[in-house]
Amino acid sequence: MKKSHRKRYAAIWRWHFYAGIIITPILLILAFTGAVYLFKYDIEAALYKDYYQVEAVGDPLTPEEQVDIAQNEIDGSVTRYRPGEGPERSAEVAITTEDGTSYTVFVDPYDGTALGVLNDDRRVMDIIEKVHGELxxxxxxxxxVELVACWTIIMIITGIYLWFPRKAKDFRGILIPRLKQGTKILIRDLHAVTGFWWSGGLIFFLLTGLLWTGFWGNGVQNITTMSGAGYPPSIWIGPAPESDVKTEEVADVSWAAENLPAPTSEILSGRLPVSINDVVNRAQEIEVHPTYDVFYPASEEGVFTLSTFPDQAQDEATVHIDQYSGITLADYRFVDYGILGKIMALGITIHKGLQFGLINQLFGLAICLGLIAMIITGFWMWLRRKPKDSTGAPASDRLINHKVPFFILIVLSLIFPLVGLSLIAVFLIDLLILQRIPKVRKWLNVKENRRSDDV
Amino acid sequence: MYRLLILILAATLLSACGSIDSETHGIYTEIPDISIIMDTQGISDVKEAQPLFIEVSENDTLVDDAEISLEVWRAVEEISASEVYTVSQRDDGLYEANVDIDVPGLYFAKAIVSAGNVEATPLQYFIVGQLNPQEHELLNEILPGDNEHTGGHH
Known part of the structure; x- marks a missing residue:
């Protein structure tokens, strides 16, 4: 290897090394919670079996009656109603109490029994989801989480560079691990070879996962939705259409004013929100996938929203219904998504392990377990060669001396702004702290009188 | 390095620009501009055949080919006890039903409207004469806000 190549290798290794050390604790959490979350519906079906399953006997009660039963259990505002997707599935009614706590009441639609109540903040899979999405x-x-996901992409790119065969004579240690050449070789191969094979799947999971993030994800959704190529507004981002609030029915109607006496009080008559029965009937008429939820209007201008994100992206639906007239204001299905919206929708259902059933779940699980294996083997390799008095990082070199990696880092910083911001943070830490404390500098193997691009 | 940092910062700030509003729906779908008005002012007493007018308009133009039926029931009863009325079209493009009121009180009127691809089920309350205590309570439940509503005569 030429000297310049050696320096570049060391510089890239250094980035891979520090990024790994810094992000792996969170990455480990994401991989573990992700692996569990893939089986959300299986786990919940087992955990809440007594709340979910009902015996279909006779005619079901109306949705309005089911909601009344739930309100007898919990005093508060109804925010969501979910009819069972099949005859043997209970209905769910979400109610928020005055103190802001949200509960789900499970109702047997046949005999009207309240099967149980769950505090939504304490549902196991909701906690797992919150850890996975925002720690x-x-x-x-x-x-x-966004920062870690972005840096994991950099880890993968730098890892592929480090893995790339330069003088190998066969594919052992490159495409398959060497099992009989000692523990050190085996661990190295498990880290590097797994990394190579898993990189495509990992990048896919990282990019689709990033769509949920509040900064990058929102930015992407914003741009694609506004361009017409993404999700229609209100599904991920943007407001729903508004209900047509009628406050002065008669005063606005000239013909009525000509023929009839003016109202003495607006209290004497007025428009009311349509019944939940009518909303559910509409959902059936327009053939929304039966896994839908009905979200109640949150304000006077709000709408009823039918929303479903079932296993297959092609069955997704978001329908907004005017709360005062029952008119369907917008009916968004998969076919209405822009091309990027369709790709994102498919990516998300695959990310969640839903699109292709068990095979999809196992694929996701393999990615998560592979990631955990890479973290453990990487950590093991570091511990094994780490000197007592320093991190054992390769010596620093100005990254700007290596044009291609430098260019890639700029591009990634532009694509993922949080990476750029973290680079600024690293620059400031180096300038203000590392360069002033020799012990720390030595421990991190940072040369003196260099700027942040040494790191 | 400083140039890089400035570039990154500028890109970050730029990415925060732009927002989606209700107009963006127009890129993906056409939000129907349909208005349905139910006028119950013609129902003022306890008597038969009092007019209830319905106006259906699309983009501020009256819709004259809507199919409408009307259900009216006392608010203290279930919808299953409702009286169903035929709604006829008038020459001026409005729709009219003649509603019978047997006793004073709080009433609900629900129109089932079908106009082209649009289906609607607007629901309206109206008061005839004095309310009994149960109806007072019900009125206070269905009206927004915490004000006590007394109801009253036309």
Whole structure:
């Protein structure tokens, strides 16, 4: 290897090394929770079997009656109604109490029994989802997850560079691990070879996962939705259409004013929200996939929203219904998505392990387990060669000396702005802290009198 | 390096620009501009055949080919006890049903409207004469806000 290549190799290794050390704790959490979340519906079906399953006997009660039963259990505002997707599935009614706590009441639609109540914040899979999506730390957690996902992409790119065969004579240690050449070789191969084979799947999961993030994900949704190529507004981002609020029925109608006496009080008559029965009837008429939820209007201008994201992206639906007239204002199906919206929808259902059933779940699980294996083997390799008095990182070199990696980093910073911001943070840390504390500099193997691009 | 940092910062700020509003729906679908008005002012007493007018308009133009039926029932009863009325079209493009009121109180009127591809089920309450205590309570439940509503005569 030429000296310049050696330097480039060391510089890239250094990035791979530090990125790995910094992000792996969170990445491990994401991989583990992701693996569990792939089986969300199986786990919930087992956990809440007594709440989910009912015996179909006789005619079911109307949705309105089911909602009334739920309100007898919990005092608050109804926010969501979900009819069972089959005759042997209970209905769900979500109610938010005055203190803001959200509960789901499970109702047997046949005998009217309230089967049970769950606090939504304490549902196991919801907690797993919150850890996976935002580390249960709100916006800060969301940004951290995004940052880790972005840096994992950089880890993969740098890892592929480090893996790339330069003088290999066969594919052992490159495409298949060497099993009989000692533990050190085996661990190295498990890290590098797995990394190579898993890289495509990992990139897919990272990019589709990034769609949920509050910064990059929202930005992408914003751009694609506005361009007409993404999801229609209100599905991921943007407002729903508004209900047509009628506050002065008669005063606005000239013909009525000519023929009839003016109203003495607006209280004497007025428009009311349509019944949940009518909303459910509409859902059946327009053949929304039976896994839908009905979200109640959140304000006077709000709409009833029928929403379903079932296993297959092609069955997705988001329908907005005017709460005062029952008119369907917007009916968005998969076919209405722009081309990028369709791709994203398919990516998301695959990410969640839904699109292709068990095979999809196993594929996702393999990606998560492979990632965990790479983290463990990477950590093991580091511990094995780490000197006592330093991190064991390769010596720093100015990254700007290596045009291609430098260019790639710029491009990635532009695509993933949080990467750019983190680079600024690294630059400032180096400038303000590392360069002033020799012990830390030595421990991190940072040369003196260099700027952030040494890191 | 400084140039790179400025470039990154500019790109980050740019990415935060732009927003989606209700007009964006127009890129993906046509939001129907349909208005349905139910006028119950003609129902003022306890008597038979009082007019209830319905106006259906699309883009501020009256729709004259809607199919409409009307259900009216006392609010203290179930919808299953409703009286179903035929709705006829008038020469001026409005629709009219003649509603019978047997007792004073709080009533619900629900129109089932079918006009082209649009289906609607607007629901309206109206008061005839004095309300009994049960109807008072019901009125306070269905009206937004915490105000006590007293109802009253036309």
């Amino acid at each position: 249960m730390a709100g916006t800060v957690g969301d940004r951290l």
